[in-house]
Amino acid sequence: MEKIIILKYAELSTKKANINFFLKTLKNNIDSSLMWDHTINYDRGRMFIIVSEDNIDKTIDVLSYIFGIHEIVIGFIDEDRDFNTITKNVLDLIKTQEFKTFKVETKRSDKDYPLDSMEVSKTLGGIILKNKECKVDVHNPEITIHIEIRKDAILYYTNGIPGLGGYPVGTLGKGLLMLSGGIDSPVAGYLTIKRGVKLSALYFESPPHTSEEAKNKVIKLARILSKYNPNMTLYVINFTKIQEAILRNIPYEYLITIMRRMMYRIAERIAKSENSKIIVNGESIGQVASQTLTSMSVINNVVDMPVIRPVACFDKLEIIDIAKKIKTFDISTLPYEDCCTVFVPEHPVINPELSKCLEYEKLIPYEELINEAISKKQVIKIKEEEKQFEDIL
Amino acid sequence: MIYLDYSATTPVSYEVFDTISKVTKEFVGNANSINALGRKSANLLESATKQIADILNINVSEITYTSGATEANNMALIGVAMKYHKMGKHIIVSKLEHPSIYAICDYLKSIGFSIDYVNNDSEGLIDFDDLKGKIREDTILVSICAVNSETGVRQPLKMIRQIIKKENAKTLLHSDMTQAIGKVPVNFHDVDLASMSAHKIFGPKGIGFLYKSSMVNIAPILYGSGKTNALNPGTPPLPLIAALSKALRLALNDLEKKERFVNLLNEKVVNNLSKYPNILINKTKYSIPHILNISIMDIMPEVFINALDKYEVYLSTNTACSSGEVSHSIMAIYDDLKRAKHTLRISLSYATTTDEINKFLNIFSEVYDSLKIVK
Numbered sequence: 001m002e003k004i005i006i007l008k009y010a011e012l013s014t015k016k017a018n019i020n021f022f023l024k025t026l027k028n029n030i031d032s033s034l035m036w037d038h039t040i041n042y043d044r045g046r047m048f049i050i051v052s053e054d055n056i057d058k059t060i061d062v063l064s065y066i067f068g069i070h071e072i073v074i075g076f077i078d079e080d081r082d083f084n085t086i087t088k089n090v091l092d093l094i095k096t097q098e099f100k101t102f103k104v105e106t107k108r109s110d111k112d113y114p115l116d117s118m119e120v121s122k123t124l125g126g127i128i129l130k131n132k133e134c135k136v137d138v139h140n141p142e143i144t145i146h147i148e149i150r151k152d153a154i155l156y157y158t159n160g161i162p163g164l165g166g167y168p169v170g171t172l173g174k175g176l177l178m179l180s181g182g183i184d185s186p187v188a189g190y191l192t193i194k195r196g197v198k199l200s201a202l203y204f205e206s207p208p209h210t211s212e213e214a215k216n217k218v219i220k221l222a223r224i225l226s227k228y229n230p231n232m233t234l235y236v237i238n239f240t241k242i243q244e245a246i247l248r249n250i251p252y253e254y255l256i257t258i259m260r261r262m263m264y265r266i267a268e269r270i271a272k273s274e275n276s277k278i279i280v281n282g283e284s285i286g287q288v289a290s291q292t293l294t295s296m297s298v299i300n301n302v303v304d305m306p307v308i309r310p311v312a313c314f315d316k317l318e319i320i321d322i323a324k325k326i327k328t329f330d331i332s333t334l335p336y337e338d339c340c341t342v343f344v345p346e347h348p349v350i351n352p353e354l355s356k357c358l359e360y361e362k363l364i365p366y367e368e369l370i371n372e373a374i375s376k377k378q379v380i381k382i383k384e385e386e387k388q389f390e391d392i393l
Numbered sequence: 394m395i396y397l398d399y400s401a402t403t404p405v406s407y408e409v410f411d412t413i414s415k416v417t418k419e420f421v422g423n424a425n426s427i428n429a430l431g432r433k434s435a436n437l438l439e440s441a442t443k444q445i446a447d448i449l450n451i452n453v454s455e456i457t458y459t460s461g462a463t464e465a466n467n468m469a470l471i472g473v474a475m476k477y478h479k480m481g482k483h484i485i486v487s488k489l490e491h492p493s494i495y496a497i498c499d500y501l502k503s504i505g506f507s508i509d510y511v512n513n514d515s516e517g518l519i520d521f522d523d524l525k526g527k528i529r530e531d532t533i534l535v536s537i538c539a540v541n542s543e544t545g546v547r548q549p550l551k552m553i554r555q556i557i558k559k560e561n562a563k564t565l566l567h568s569d570m571t572q573a574i575g576k577v578p579v580n581f582h583d584v585d586l587a588s589m590s591a592h593k594i595f596g597p598k599g600i601g602f603l604y605k606s607s608m609v610n611i612a613p614i615l616y617g618s619g620k621t622n623a624l625n626p627g628t629p630p631l632p633l634i635a636a637l638s639k640a641l642r643l644a645l646n647d648l649e650k651k652e653r654f655v656n657l658l659n660e661k662v663v664n665n666l667s668k669y670p671n672i673l674i675n676k677t678k679y680s681i682p683h684i685l686n687i688s689i690m691d692i693m694p695e696v697f698i699n700a701l702d703k704y705e706v707y708l709s710t711n712t713a714c715s716s717g718e719v720s721h722s723i724m725a726i727y728d729d730l731k732r733a734k735h736t737l738r739i740s741l742s743y744a745t746t747t748d749e750i751n752k753f754l755n756i757f758s759e760v761y762d763s764l765k766i767v768k
Contacts, residue, residue: 054578054649057450212432389440392412393638 007047008071010165026168069163101137167196175278176271184282186328191310204239214336226382236378249363257352268303289348394705400740406595416632441638457624462571463493465588465603472611481531488725489541516677517546528560539573543722545684550583575644596640600633651743656682688735
C-alpha cells in the first residue's frame, strides 16, 4: 500500500471554460512550494500528489497554505485488487480512526470488476460492523470510507482536513498591497490573495522617524503573506523627504490627507510599472480620520485604477479574528511606529476638501520628490530575504 | 584512529565549524541590543530558531536554549516540580534514564518529593501495566528517555503518553531525547517536554535546548534579564545556537538512509562478536542500531578499553557520564550483576565506515586473544 494525497478543488468547479488554466496554475503553485521530490497528477475532479512517506506531514503543512483547495485527504493505493485484500486494507484503515457512525461509498470505474459498487459497499459495511462498535448512517455519517475500484489499483480514503478554499494564486491577475505594520493591511492582503490575486507589497518608511525594527516587522508580515502568495516582492519607499516637506508646508490638520494622497500616487506608479491592475489596502470605513467616506474620496481622487479595500466593511474585532488565524496579529501588535502613526495631528480634518488639497499641494514640489523616492525604491524578494542566512545555517 | 564512541560525543562537522567561526567573527552584537549590530544578531537568532522549529514541527516559542541536555533536564524536572508541587509531589522515572535524571530526582527527594521507578520488561520496554499502576492523582510528571544511552532501547513515547494521560490527564511527560535526535525519527508532539544536546549530532559542546509545549507552564530555575527567553535569560550564545540549528538540519537530512546504513554496520559487528563464546550481545528488538552494548564476561571492560587505546580505537564502558560503575540499564533489563559489570558500548554513526568496522573487528580479536592469555 502506498500513501497518496488527494486534493479536492474549491470553487474551481464553477469555472467551466477556463478550468484547465485554474488547475494548471494550482499545480504550478504546488510544484513551486514543494521543495522535495513529488509527482502531481490531476483531472477535473481531483489532484493526486505522491511524495515519500517522510515528507507527507511536511507536504500537508505546505498544502494548508495554498488557495484553491477544498479538502486535503490522505488515501492509500494498493495494486492488489483481491476482495480479501480490500477487506484487510479497510480494516487497517479504520483501526486508528475513532467514529460511531459511518458509511462506505464505492466507485467503480472498472466496470469489469466482478462485484458492483453496491455489493462492495454492502459487504464491507457488514464486515466493519462485525469488527468495530459502530453503526451505519448513510445520511450524516461521522466518517465516510471511500473505495475506488480502478483498472490498475484500488484507492482508499476517509475524511480529510479542510483546505483554504479560494482561487489558485495568480489566476485573477496581479495587485499591489499597501502594507503597513498594522493589523488591517496584512488581513486585506490575505483576503485578496484568497481570491486568486497575486500580490506585491509596498511599504513606506521614514527613517530616522521610523525604525529599522518597524521595517523588519513589515518584512515578517510579508513573509507570512508569502506563504500563501509565493515569490512575493516587497517595495520599500523612503518617504522621509516627502513627509518632512508636508510637515513644514501644509496646515497640520491636512497632514494625513496629503500624506495619503502622496502614498496613493506612488502606489499607482509602482503598480502600473509591474502590471498590477489594482491597489489593495487595509482601509476600513470610519476607523480613523483618513477613512471617512469624504477622506477616502478625496484621497482616492489622485489615482486612476481600482482600489480594493477588502476589510472596508469589517469591524475591528472581525479583522483581528482573521489576523489571529493567519498569525499576523502578534507581529502587527509589536510596538514600532510607522509612517502613518509617527506624526499625527491632534485634530485631523475628517471632511477634507479637494480644492484645499490641490491648493496646499502646490506648496511642495511633490512630483520631483515622488520621482526621487520611486527611483530610490528598495526591492526585497521575500524568498531570497528568507534565505539570507542560508550559508550560515 | 577508529572512533566508536559517537554516543558519548561526536566531532564537530566541517560545515558546523564553519558556522561557529563565521558567526563568532561576523555577528558581534548582543541579540538583546537595539542597535544595528544587535538587530543583525537578533535576526540570525530568529532565523536559526525558526529553522529548528520548522524541522521539528514545533513553535519557536517552545524552544529554550540550554548548555546541553543535563541543564535542560534540570529545567524540566525542577521547573515542573516547583510549578505544580501544590497539585502533587509524585514523580515517576524509568530505570533506563541518563544519570543526570537520577541526580535531579535525588535532589527533589531531598526537598520532599517522592520518586517511583517504573519497571521494564526483558526487552527494555517500559512495563505499561506497571506504569498504569504507579500513576496516582498526585503524579505531576513522568520522565522517560526516548532512547537509552547504554543499550539503545527505544521507547514508544506516543503509547506511553496515551497511557499516562488516560490515568491522569494532568500528569506531564518529559523525555530526554538526546540519544534519539539525529539517529531515528522523533515526534515532539508525543511529549510535553523534551531535552536534547548538539554535541551528539556533530554540533558543538555547550549547547542544547529544552522543548516545552506551549500548552505547559513551568517555573523558571534561572532569573535574569534579556528579551529572548523567559526560562533562560541573558545573552544568547549565538555562534553555538546557529551551530545547533545547522547541525540539526544536517543530521535530519536523509535520516532513514543513514539509519539503514548504520544498521548494516551494526549487524556486521553483531554477527562477528556473536561468535565469541564469552561475549553476550545486549541488544533487544527495541535497540536502535547506533548503540551496541556487549558484555565481555571474562575480561574487565576498563582493561579492554585501555588495551584498545594503543590501537587508537575508542569506545566506552557504559555511558560516558557514569563510567566505571555497574551499568544500571543492563541491570534493569537483564538483572545480572556480572553482565552489568562487564559492559562495553560500541556506538556507531553514519560517519563510520565499513573499513573502520573491519579493522576494528580484527583489532578486537587480537586484543581479546592477548587479554585472554594474560588471564
